[in-house]
Amino acid sequence: KARTFRTWLEHLQLTDRLAVIDRNVSLQYEIAKVAKKLDGKKASYFTQVEDYTIPVVSGICSTREDFAEALETDQYGVISKFTEAVASPVPCRLLNKQQAPVKENIILENIDLMKMLPIPVHHEEDSGNYITAGLFIVRDPVTRKQNVSIHRLQISGKNKIGALILPRHTFHLYKQAEEAGRPLECAIVIGVDPVTLLASQASTPFGVDELEISSALRGEPLEVVRCETVDIDVPAYAEIVLEGKILPHVREPEGPFGEFPKYYGPRSDKEVIEITAVTHRNNPIFYTIVPAGYEHLLLGGIPREASLFQSVRQTVPSVKAVHMSPGGTCRYHAIVSIKKRNDGEAKNAIFAALANSFDIKHVVVTDEEVDIFNMEEVEWAIATRFQADRDFVVIHEAQGSKLDPSTRDGVGSKMGFDCTVPLNSEPMQYLRIQIPGYNEGNLEDYIN
Ligand code: FMN
Structure with missing residues (x-):
């Protein structure tokens, strides 16, 4: 069910959890509005977004049960399954280009992100169109281990993106490159299966590749393929991949942006990414996460x-x-x-x-x-x-x-x-009231 973005969408449709919106919708707030109204209930699939041919999807996992199902466990098994996978990552399997659907289309010139992709504006004071659901993959040049995270990505120009990269693993690798006067290569992956999406958020020691945690969670190696213009491996069944580099010693304004606490993160000078290639499946689907949604x-x-x-x-x-x-x-x-x-x-x-x-x-x-x-x-x-x-x-x-x-x-x-109840309390003092037999039988046995 959760092997790829598409198989998961099919599964949502079969279980009546995919709302298909055929009405023409605007990138500006309207996708966010409808997806938010469906938040926690159904995923949304917008077939007609302005003049774009590419549909937009949001809310592929918006309950704890959705994630449990994707991980093939129940609500109570999620944490232990995730913990085990973090402790025992499994290497990915590198496919060749011909085997990887994300290589069906390769664009190396005249990249204009806003012309190519339906990238929405989500909240009132947001500074512009944002990619909110891209797995951000970089590689440690010394160990060759990759690191995966998600960052808010502001479209700042035709092939230019502004990013908020808080001081964690990606930031550390970027600073090392910048101190050596080099850019840091990166790939932004849009539209992956929910297991890989969740794995990207693992809190791991530095040096652990979150794609390998996805492999562990899936019970088999995640299939990846090498990028065209950067030395990075990306999920082979992803919908869309942007390849590029974080430029050294360049900072430009980014934000404000509506964030998870339901307030805006401020505008300030942030790192800048230059996009060098776009690859995508045939009939790609764009995926957006509405910030602060479930x-x-x-x-x-x-x-x-x-x-x-x-x-x-x-x-x-x-x-x-x-x-x-x-x-x-x-x-x-x-x-x-x-x-x-x-x-x-x-x-x-x-x-x-x-x-x-x-x-x-x-x-x-x-x-x-x-x-x-x-x-x-x-x-x-x-x-x-x-x-x-x-x-x-x-x-x-x-x-x-x-x-x-x-x-x-x-x-x-x-x-x-x-x-917690004091250990020396009287037995009756904290005894919860109970109706004997409450959980036995059905209410239907009593009312028609
Ligand atoms: N972390 C950031 O530093 N900047 C962001 O803009 C950002 N946006 C996020 C958006 C979403 C939808 C999610 C789920 C997470 C976001 N995060 C952001 C959190 C990081 O992706 C997450 O903490 C990740 O585990 C960091 O990985 P790292 O320590 O390997 O770099």
């Missing part, structure tokens, strides 16, 4: 949960589950359930969660029987198992997310709620 939030949230679970387990081995909730942008709020065996353990779970990522701002720890994916249950635990004088932790002046507007340029406070 697809965007979950893509970041699920790999973060995998990493968070590992961090908490090192300190509190009885951790049962972790959840980075969409209301907390799948980045800022962590809910952790534990089987408490020792007093004080919930506080240690709070410290471990806060130490996992500077993005995590508020942590709630509950007992194992609280369903932490049901936010009404979480609120109930805060309401009935928490006392501020005893169970509240606050830390001032810590590093947080620069995209959280309530911080001072990323510096702010952290907070933890211990909502």
Whole structure:
């Protein structure tokens, strides 16, 4: 089902989860508007976008269940499956050019991105048309290992793109190249299967190729092919690939851009990419992610949960589950359930969660029987198992997310709620009310 972008779309269509929009739509806000209205319900497939011949798709995975299905597991198996794949990457398989659909069309001259591709404008104050769903692949020239991430990409000219590259692995490789006075080659891959898309977001040690994590998740090597103008391997069944290089010592204005916290990231001088080639399948499909939609939030949230679970387990081995909730942008709020065996353990779970990522701002720890994916249950635990004088932790002046507007340029406070029941409480004090036999039989047995 999730072998390629197209097989996944076929699967969505067969299961009535693909809304086909035949009406002519504008690139400016209209694709974003309709896709957002369908967010969490159905993927959208726009067949007629202005005068373009290329259709646009959005929302291919916008629920936790969608990702679980793509990974061939259930909701509760997602984190362990992802964690195992991150620990044991599997090399990709290099196809030759004739075998790779993404080589059906190769364009090396007269590249004009806005003429070629239906690249939308998503939010009111965005500085222009943005590619939001491109896997950004670069290679470490020393180890030859590739690195994959996603970056917001502003169309700044016919073959020019402005990018936000935060200081992580891609940035590190770019700075090394820039210090040597060289450009860093890159490929931007649009329209891949949901497993590879999710793998691109893995938090890995430097030097791990996220395409190899996709291979591990798929249970067989991902098929890749070498680019035309750069020394980079890209998924062979991708819809569209842009090849290019990040220029050294060049910075130009990029932004503002509507970001995952539902605020704008600011305009400033950023890195510039020059595109040297475009390759695509016959009848290619363009793919866009509406920023701050469930697809965007979950893509970041699920790999973060995998990493968070590992961090908490090192300190509190009885951790049962972790959840980075969409209301907390799948980045800022962590809910952790534990089987408490020792007093004080919930506080240690709070410290471990806060130490996992500077993005995590508020942590709630509950007992194992609280369903932490049901936010009404979480609120109930805060309401009935928490006392501020005893169970509240606050830390001032810590590093947080620069995209959280309530911080001072990323510096702010952290907070933890211990909502676990004291081990020495009276048995009846915290006994949940229950109706015997509630989960047996069907309501239909009682009403017609
Ligand atoms: N990270 C950025 O640095 N800049 C971005 O503009 C950006 N946009 C993203 C958009 C989407 C839809 C998603 C899902 C993620 C985005 N990210 C962005 C996060 C990175 O892709 C992610 O943290 C990745 O794991 C970083 O990989 P690296 O550490 O290997 O470089």
